[in-house]
Amino acid sequence: MxxxxxxxxxxxxxxxxxxxxxxxxxxxxxxxxxxxxxxxxxxxxxxxxxxxxxxxxxxxxxxxxxxxxxxxxxxxxxxxxxxxxxPMHGRTLHGTDGKVGYQSYSADGTRAIxxxxxxxxxxxxxxxxxxxxxxxxxxxxxxxxxxxxxxxxxxxxxxxxxxxxxxxxxxxxxxxxxxxxxxxxxxxxxxxQSFLPHGYKELTIPPTADGDFALDEHSLHIWPRGSSMMIALPNLDRSFTCTLFWPKTGADSFAALERPDQIDAYFRTHYPDAHPLMPTLVEDFQHNPVGSLVxxxxxxxxxxxxxxxxxxxxxxxxxxxxxxxxxxxxxxxxxxxxxxxxxxxxxxxxxxxxxxxxxxxxxxxxxxxxxxEMSDKVNSKVFQAVTSTRHFLERRLPERYVSRYELVSFTTTPYAQINGRIRRQDTIAGAAAAVALGGLALGVRRLLRRG
CATH class of the missing domain: 3.50.50.60 (FAD/NAD(P)-binding domain)
Structure with missing residues (x-):
């Protein structure tokens, strides 16, 4: 050559x-x-x-x-x-009541980040x-x-x-x-350069006593808490790297927790299912730095x-x-x-x-x-319904209707083209739904006339 x-x-x-x-x-x-x-x-x-x-x-x-x-x-x-x-095939959401829910990243549940x-x-x-x-x-x-x-x-x-x-x-x-x-x-x-008022800090969930994963290893775990959240990603050594995304100052912030008893009590209350899985919580919280999000x-x-x-x-x-x-x-x-x-x-x-x-x-x-979306909307029933509807459309219209998440994560479609495609898809889907509902209404009226 x-x-x-x-x-x-x-x-x-x-x-x-x-x-x-x-x-x-x-x-x-x-x-x-x-x-x-x-x-x-x-x-x-x-x-x-x-x-x-x-x-x-x-x-x-x-x-x-x-x-x-x-x-x-x-x-x-x-x-x-x-x-x-x-591979992580979806999100596992952890509530303050200890309950968990799951949202697949793709319509068929097979694709993974x-x-x-x-x-x-x-x-x-x-x-x-x-x-x-x-x-x-x-x-x-x-x-x-x-x-x-x-x-x-x-x-x-x-x-x-x-x-x-x-x-x-x-x-x-x-x-x-x-x-x-x-x-x-x-x-x-x-x-x-634009900084979020939030920072990040890393924590750890180690393997269990018998050497297994403490959480589902095929999920990205999210503890959404409105204006803040914690996520956890699995590692090959069967631990999880957790990242807190919290405000740097004010109530419920990094600055608000200093003493070991404050840290422990806060996690018992706000992350009740994660707290018992984090034996080094206080040490990690006090010694790991707070990073900036810019x-x-x-x-x-x-x-x-x-x-x-x-x-x-x-x-x-x-x-x-x-x-x-x-x-x-x-x-x-x-x-x-x-x-x-x-x-x-x-x-x-x-x-x-x-x-x-x-x-x-x-x-x-x-x-x-x-x-x-990750810190707040994922808990919304409306958001969950919209996600389910989009996955339904993806299954019924493969290659023609694709969610924004899939276009970003599972294709190489230029980022700049994605929002435009989503708007076109939603317009077409809305029109199709209107036609379908119109047809349904017409059918109902005909049945009523026959009755």
Whole structure:
């Protein structure tokens, strides 16, 4: 196969790419680019997480679904990821009275999202990157300065500052991106970050005394409590990672519970079926940090030699389980744009942001809406009836009527197209229902006349 030729700013050749941030998206992007014959330097400010382990209370298990699996399949990691995941076919809802209910994610009950360890998947992607010719990993390298015009980088290490140069620099360094800071103060750059008043904290439900799961391992468990909630995702070691999404301050908040007796009493009252399953509850609550929930909107994602990817461009809240899936799609789209632009990086980057920005905006809004659904609406009889009706339509009209959840989680339909499709479906379904009801009324009138 002929070697690919890439051109960049001013038609100059592109041979070396710096990817800043060795998280999920950064690793995948590095592998895709190196497979095209580019030299890729993958910089990470942390030490190698495969050696030092994940930071306590910061994992937020991932729900990998169709989009993420499609991306991972491009580098041969989809089957490995599924082998390390547990399928969740629906939601199990836990009431304050201890009663539980179940809502399937799909009409036929067979489709599932997959609970997987973020740190475990990151380790697999780091292994893949390390084994890919052309990728060089640099841990303990924190970006200090970046010149978007020249691609010159200054990075801090334990031994002092080092310099590097790249033809293209890709920022995949998260919601508080150092790469983004290097370009966001330029004229014409729009940036906002919107924080929810809620934060998150992780807790644990360990395996039972006989080594089994304490809850149904094929569900995402939700304790909806109106303005707050707790969720639990299963792990391969038969534990569950629980995440509290609570207000940071005020009544019924993280700040309101300080003493062990307060914590214990609150969970006995508000999470009565979970409380006896959490022997380390007080320790976890007091020592695990409270994380922030932020939506980042930025544009343009491209300036000179620099491009933003994943959370650096569009961080979203985790309530649709699409953060990693969306970031993986970014990588696939950028790779596709390099093909579509015949290796012209300037054209590819422009095309990438034009294609992906509407989709990133769409899933950001859906993720915010889904918090209200998960914490409150799922308990509503009206919501449950609507869900049942939509599943009925999906069974009766396969491929023609598909719920928003299924389009997001079980297809690769562009996010930006989903709400429009749902509106069209609902219009058609409403019209069909009106015709059916009209026919029923006509039939009743005829029977009454005969009578």
């Amino acid at each position: 002929a070697e690919e030729v890439f051109t960049g700013i001013g038609g100059q050749p592109v041979r070396r790419v710096a990817v800043v941030g060795a998280g999920l998206a950064g690793c995948l992007m590095a592998v895709l680019l190196a497979r095209r014959g580019l030299e890729v330097d993958l910089y990470e400010r942390r030490s190698d997480p495969r050696l030092v382990g994940a930071e306590r209370g910061r994992s937020i298990n991932l729900a990998i679904s169709a989009r993420g699996l499609d991306a991972l399949s491009r580098v041969g990691l989809d089957e490995q990821a599924l082998a390390a995941a547990l 997959n609970s997987i360890s973020r740190s475990g998947l990151n380790a697999s992607l780091l292994d893949c990157a390390e084994q890919t010719p052309g990728v060089t990993l640099h841990f303990g390298h924190q970006l200090r300065t970046l010149d978007a015009r020249t691609g010159d980088l200054v990075l801090g290490t334990d031994d002092g500052e080092v310099t590097a140069t790249a033809d293209i620099v890709i920022g995949s360094d998260g919601a508080y991106s150092a790469v983004r800071r290097a370009i966001q103060f330029a004229e014409g750059f729009d940036f906002s 939506t980042v909107r930025a544009y343009p994602w491209v300036r000179d030699r620099v491009a933003l990817l994943g959370d650096a461009a569009h961080a979203i809240v985790p309530f649709f389980g699409q953060g990693a899936n969306c970031s993986f799609e970014d990588c696939i789209e950028l790779d596709r744009c390099l093909t579509d632009s015949a290796g012209d990086w300037s054209a590819a980057l422009r095309l990438y942001q034009e294609r992906r920005k509407p989709n990133a905006d769409a899933i950001a809004e859906m993720a915010l809406e889904n918090f209200v």
